[in-house]
Amino acid sequence: AQGCGNIVSGLLGGLPVTSLIVRSSVNIHAGGQTKLSTMVHGVLLAISVMFLPSILNLIPLSSLAAILVVTGIKLASPKLVKQMWAGGKYLFAPFAITVIAIVFSDLLTGIIIGLAVSTGFILYSNVSRPLHRVMEKHLGGDVLRIELANQVSFLNRAVLEKALNDVPKGGHVLIDATNTVYIDPDVLGIIRDFREQTAAAHDVRVSLRGFRDKYQLNDEIQYLDMSTRELQETLTPDQVIQILKDGNERFRTGRRLFRDFNRQLTATSEGQHPIAVVLSCIDSRSPAEIIFDLGLGDIFSARIAGNVVGPKILGSMEYACAVAGAKLVIVVGHTRCGAVTSAVQLSCSSVPPAEATGCHNIETLIRDIQLSVRPEDIERFPKLTPTEQESLVDDVARRNVGLMVDNISKQSPTLSRLRSEGRIDIVGAVYNLSTGQVEFFD
Helix, strand or coil: CHHHHHHHHHHCCCCCCCCCHHHHHHHHHCCCCCCHHHHHHHHHHHHHHHHCHHHHCCCCHHHHHHHHHHHHHHHCCHHHHHHHHHCCHHHHHHHHHHHHHHHHCCHHHHHHHHHHHHHHHHHHHHHHCCEEEEEEEECCEEEEEEEECCEECHHHHHHHHHHHHCCCCCCEEEEECCCCCEECHHHHHHHHHHHHHHHHHCCCEEEEECCCHHHCCCCECCCCCCCCHHHHHHCCHHHHHHHHHHHHHHHHHCCCCCCCHHHHHHHHCCCCCCCEEEEECCCCCCCHHHHCCCCCCCEEEEECHHHCCCHHHHHHHHHHHHHCCCCEEEEEEECCCHHHHHHHHHHCCCCCHHHHHCCCCCHHHHHHHHCCCCHHHHHHHHHCCHHHHHHHHHHHHHHHHHHHHHHHHHHCHHHHHHHHCCCCEEEEEEECCCCCCEEECC
16 A cells, blocks of 8 residues: 555655655654554645745755754664674675665665675575584484575575485485475475485485475474383483483583474373483472473483482382383482572571471471581581582582482382393482583592
């Protein structure tokens, strides 16, 4: 409607009927909040041009220029320039070139130059970086994920073809079009030919994800992204530890695996085959499945304040390993633990835990944690600075994890036997709330 109005208005010698950025921003700064402001603006323009032309001509051009300068400064503020600079050269260069072109030529010429430069940067970006490749470590093995760009044109054909041909024999590749809006038909032909012919000849498994319905390439995931009986049986305790370390590294660096939870929900509805049992604190900042980048059915997770071991926890661990086949028991403490902090503070006080906290069932838990508090800790703690107190609490948390690992072996003959037979391992670790890193004990 605005386009048609502008055409008609222009043919009649009139002004554009829509407010562009300068007039719009002035309208907003004047307090306009609804679409009615645009209509009032248009009416005022019409009245001024039709009935007040002589008065308008009395306004000095320098005054009008000053208004435009002030408005322009608000639009192109130092904050905006800083924001463009922070966006990197691909964002700042077209911006700077457009500004310079407008200043040294005119508005129309500058905008055309800016559009040409921006288009050149977009084409260069698509040609040089049409896809993103990353090797993902899933439970079922390594998967090369090729993430397609937002726009995949014929210019990207050669790079995509090379990436697919570089997949080693017997490998697995995932072509991810989740964030892709357009794919050239020529590129779609390359993907279909690779999946139907080349991959089969080279024993390469191909998974697809995120393709739109019109491309007639349905989602197809052929790799294992959850634990199965076969996988559980073949893993060793050391391999499970490495899986957890790799998962934490992905979590810490922001490269978490994409997981189809609907698929996992269906696959695990008939049974479970977790590879480990994790005993962690109830702290809301340390969920085991997230910090180890795991999916549904991958681990048994037991949570209790201070990650302390008791008969019910031991019974759950014994079932997880002796019956369900888990290969690892891991106790995960964390820094800045509230339960450990309370245990240390209460060790320095004569007030009973129930009276100090108002929690009538907390005393047994606090007493278990206080077994890791040394006499010298009690003597030093009140004299330390807040930072030094936090460091001492973290040391107690580490000792508490070590004590719980020992208690598991001592208090559970079942788990101790499985460990001596090499069927499981029992280890400890501490999760750093600040860095996201899990430190495994030797």
